[in-house]
Every structure is written in C-alpha cells, then in structure tokens.
Amino acid sequence: MDIYNSQPSHGGMFMRSHPPSGLKHMNPVVFLHTDHHSGEYWDTKPDGDPGWVSVFNNEGFMVYAPDLPFCGKSKGFGSAMVALGLPAMRFTPQFAEAMLTAPERINHFHWMGVEHHTQWPGTGLRGDPCFEAYFRKTEVKMLGDQERQTRAQHSLVDFLNTLEHPAILVGHGSGANLAYLAADRAPERVAAIVALEPIGPPFANALRNSSRSDGTKLEYTSEYVSIPTNQPGVRCRPYGVSDIPLQFDPPPLPPTTMEDILDEGSRYQPIPFVEVFDQKAKQFCYLQDESVHPPRKLTNLQKIPNCIFTAGSSSHSAYDWATVAFLKQAGVPVQHLELAVKNGNGPLFFLEKNSSKLALSLINWLRGNILSRPSLGLLNPPPSTGAAQNSS
Template identity: 30%
Template sequence: MLIPLSFLLPLQLLFTASPSLQTQPQGTLHRREYFYVGENYVNTPGTNNGSQIAAGQVYVEHLVPARVTQSLPILMIHGHGMTGTNFLNTPDGRLGWADYLMAAGFEIYLIDQPSRARSAWQMGVDGDQSDFDTTYVASHFSAPEKFNLWPQSALHTQWPGNGTPGDPIFDNFYASTMPSLNSDEESSIKVKAAVGKLLDNIGPVILLTHSQSGQYGWILGDFKPSLVKTIIAVEPIGPPFINAVFPPLTPARPFGMTEIPIAFSPPISSASDLKIEVNPALTNASLGTTCFRQVNPPRQMVNLVGIPTLLVTSQAGYHAIYDDCSVDFLTEAGVPVTHVRLEDVGIFGNGHMMFMEKNNLEIAEKVVLDWIQRTIH
C-alpha cells in the first residue's frame, strides 16, 4: 500500500529533531485542552447602550497523560506575578512539575489567576495592577544570595544561571512575569468565585498552591471541602495577621491566613472576634517577624480539619524565617499539617521558586509525590 507523502512528512518532522532540541527532554505524552470558567457579564464601562463584557473568568489548561493511573487530578495555582506556565517547564528548558506528575499518572489542571495573563484584566472593572521589577525578582527569587536581605539567602545555590538581568535564563523567567492585582482581597474574592465553579465542574482534586495562592488553598478548602481532598502549600503567603521580613511590616490577612472570611468554630461575625497574642517562641524582631497565635482555646478552621495538608519550606528562601509560625497557627486551628523543610530531608540550597530550580524534580519526587502516595488511599 502506498503511503501519501503528506502523511510521511509530519512523521519525519516529528522524529528528526534539530540539533538545538536533541538534548532536550522528551516529556510526557499527553493530550492538552484549555477552557474558561467563571465569567460574568457586566456592563461595558463608559457605555449605556446595554453592551457587556466578560469579567472574572479564569483560564484553565487541562493536561491528560496517555496513561492516567491516579484517581485524583492535581490543580496547580501559581503565585503573585506569575502564571500557570510556572509548572510547565523551567526557564532553562527542563521538565517542570506538571510533566513529572503526569509521568506519575496524574491529570493536571493549571490556571492563570483571574485578571491576569490569559484570564483577562478588564479596564474599568478590575482593580489596579502592578508588576515586579528586575531587582525584586532577582533579590527575592533568583539570586537572593547576592542581596543578603535575610540570613538564609546566603545558602541559595539551586537557581540555574546567575539569576540577574542579562543572563538568558533570568531573562526568560522575567519575561514570563505578569502584572497582578494590587489587592489580595480582590484576588481572593475572584479566585474563590471562579475556581469554585471550576471545582464544581471537574470534581475532587489535590490542590497545589504557591506563595500568594497559598491563601487560596485555605479559602477553596473552606468553600468546597468535599472537593479539595488534600492541599500542598509550597511556601504559602504568611505569617498570620501581619507581613514579615520586608518593611512595611503592616497588618495583613485579618482572618489569620486569609484576606477574606473563612469558617471558624465557634463561629465569628468579624475578624475582630479572633483574639490573638504574640507567640514569643516564634517571634524574631531582628528578622522582622512577629508571630501571632490565637488566644487559648483557639477557634478551629472547621472546614479544613478533614483536609490533609503538606506545607513545604525551602532552605534559603525568606519563608524559612516564618513558615513555622504559619504551621503553628494552622495546627492550633485543627488543620492536619505535615511540615517539610527541604534541608531536613537532604535537599539543600533552594529558594522560593523551588519548582524551577536545578533540583526541581528531586523535590517533586522525594517530597510532593512521596507525600501524596502516603496520604491518598
């Protein structure tokens, strides 16, 4: 039987890699689709003719490996200034956590937060935005060892490249950052609405959050406790009630770990019902960290007490200073938290963007996947 040339040519292109691609990892065979959820039609700003635009929607990327062997998909939510591309591959072209976890048999859902990147920001509807400059990204994420803003930063060794502008790996990473809503309260409200609808559509998930989106784990687990089966919080925003390390050390997250209300038992009518005190054992004024805890007996985060949670902290990131305080607050509030400091399991030199760093797959294997396998039955 003759095979048409038009059929053979795509195969030749598929299996004949250019020299620049021959050293790249093959990745995991999968099917990809995308969709949107959570949009609301609002009147077009500045008009009175009844025209409308969509706002509040979230872009969702769905990755399905050729062999799905796990019962629960993983929903990954990125942090401030970032997008779902964080988890696809690293800035230097290596496989990311999404690929690794697909190889382990998981379906993956990635989102861009509402009002960011492929989830459109609508002028006149959504709040003000700002973005990270290169100094912020280098000093906090890719090259903190060069800036010495916190003691542990000197231990940072795992970023690929030198982590500063002009290095092609840094430039690739920085180009991926996006303007984000200034208000974490507004972001939280929008994520709760849109991702809540996503959960209604796709069913139960393992929820993986990072940094700013850490509070969305608690919010979504509280909002949809039957659909959030576990939470993996990679350096979640904290500590409770106040900003830390970087001035101004202003009050934040009035509900402890979140900007917007979640359920407590006994119930609260406002954030002021949460009576707090300084935890001296976990406070370090010289490092810009005040740790607050609830006054005994602590109210329970009642909708989260049945959700197993993993909180991961790097050795060299700024969360090394205060994640213990976040864990203490969550634990006293009844959340079943396993806290893994990477150096305690033999993984050294990582910073806040650990899933992009040179040993990213070691973390995925030894910490994330290991905990999932021991927790999900």
C-alpha cells in the same frame, strides 16, 4: 502534551488541562500560581527543561493549571480597570533578583541559609538567559487582595465542582492561600492541600530591620521582624491565612463600628490574636488569643490532609513555621516539610535545577497521606528521594 480549554470557561479562568499518557490516580492535581505569575510557569522551567506538570503527568496524574482571575489569559476586565488607574502593583527585576533568583548575590536582603542558594539555573541576574526567560512571563498584580481572593475562591469552587473526583490542590505563595479558601468553601471537593511557601506569617507582614512602638524587635531571624495587622496603616490577613473570611467555629467577631463595616478600621480583629513565643522555633509570632476562649477551629479544613513545603534558602524559612503553628492551633492536620539548607533551594524551587526530585518527594508524601486510601486510588509508588524532612 496537549492543552485544552482555550476559552476562560471556568468562572473567568483560562484553564490548561494536561492529561497523562496513562492515568494511574483518580484524584487530579490543580496547580495554583502566586501573584505576578500565571499557570504557564508550571509547564516549562526557565532553562527549558520540563516543569512539574511533566513530573506529575509521568507519575499518572491528570493535571490542571489555571490562570487565576485577573492573571495571564484570565485578566478579563482587570486590564481595563488598570487602564483607568485602579490598583496595580509592578513586579520589578530588582525585586526578583534580590528575593527570588539571586538573593545570595544581593547584599540588601539576608536571612538564615541564603548564602547556600545554588539551585537557580544561571546567575539569577538581569541579562542571564534563564532570568530573562523567567521574568518576561511575569506581570503586574491587578486589584487588591480581597478582590482577588473573592473572585478566585468562587472560580475555583465552580471548577472543582465540575471534576469527577476530589482534587489535590498544589499552591505556591498566594496560590496556597487560595487553596485554603477554596477548600474552606468546598471541603468535599479537595483531597489534599500542598502549600508551597504560602503568604505569611499569620496576621502580620514579615519585614526587615523594623521596630515595634516600644523600640524592640520581634524577630523571625536576625534580619526579620513581624508587624501585626492591627497596627495603624497595616492590614493583612486578619483571618490568619486570608484577607477574606474563612469558616471558623465559633464564627469570627462581627464588625461593631462603621469603620469596621467600611473596612477602614485597621485595628478591627475578626479573629483576636496576640503575640506569643513559640517554644519550638524559639521566636515570637502572632496566634489566636486563648486567654478568654479556646481558639476558633477551621472546621472545614480539619479533615483535609495538609502540608507546607519550605525551601532551606528561602526567606520563608524565617516564618513558615508560624503559619504551621496557626493551622495546628485551628485544628488543621498539617505537616511541615522543610528542605535542608544543603539542598540549595530558594523560593522558586519548583523551577530550579533539582525540581524534579522535589516533585517526587511531594508525590511520596501524597502516597503516604492520601493516595493509599482505598477510595482514592494509587499504583506503583516511586522510590523515596529523601529530599524533604518532615517536622510535624
């Protein structure tokens, strides 16, 4: 498999280009990694088997896998900033074990379905060859979310504008949120968004064993509560799925105080939100406040097919439904593809033993939702795998 563009020539991004042996689809796939990772981990899995790049190549897709700004070979001046003591967040092996590779073996964190996690190769613990192969490719997270999102949005739009045809954006974690930001800026350059467990829930952080000021818990599962962004000291995703502005109609509320302008007022809500009870999930979440005005719409995302893909044994099974609810409220056509718990997949499902089967299920979704359009080009669909359940 050839890799081109060895120089960071696309808005400061090191770009890996993976051409298939036979091109069958006009729309290229762009893989977007999450924090603490790089575009390298789409290529080869920790057990040495080929990753999703190979699966999509074998199905006739042109694939790109950038190192997003401040990550991997796109670190640039970010490394110098960290050396000067500016923000950097460490990624620890303890966190990786407990939340990603071996949550079923660690007693500190639990969520519904975690005990069924079986698809990570090896033990998922330090000292295991597959864990070590995975962890040595991780890195510190440089700078804050606003800086990272702003730079990545500009870089991705610049890159998408160089492509002949609209791209399919496949993002994992924060990479999924960046897909929304890029598509919001250049909707005509995006054919579809596949969000693999985007960072969430909207307007909030999902935390374990925490309480609200009135002493009650807002539960996503028996172990998870949601702390909204307008609480003192909390600032996350004030635009629902991003920390920087998205284009809503009507527009977000402007700042009204100097604190808001300086982004020091954690209670400032550009998109007013309230706590609501979701009848389908039978749990609470935060959505736009509809008590005075209809919800604002993400007009640039409304014509782009979207799906959110959630693993049954991942912590995201506790709250991805809230991100789906937020997008639907904003008028975005999104489908929720939920892996059955019995599949045994965790949050790094695209690196796990059955990852090729899961990739084919996503390709089936693409075939049914965008590639069947005459303007987009599609040949020879693969057989159905039945791996994912659609809960629109």
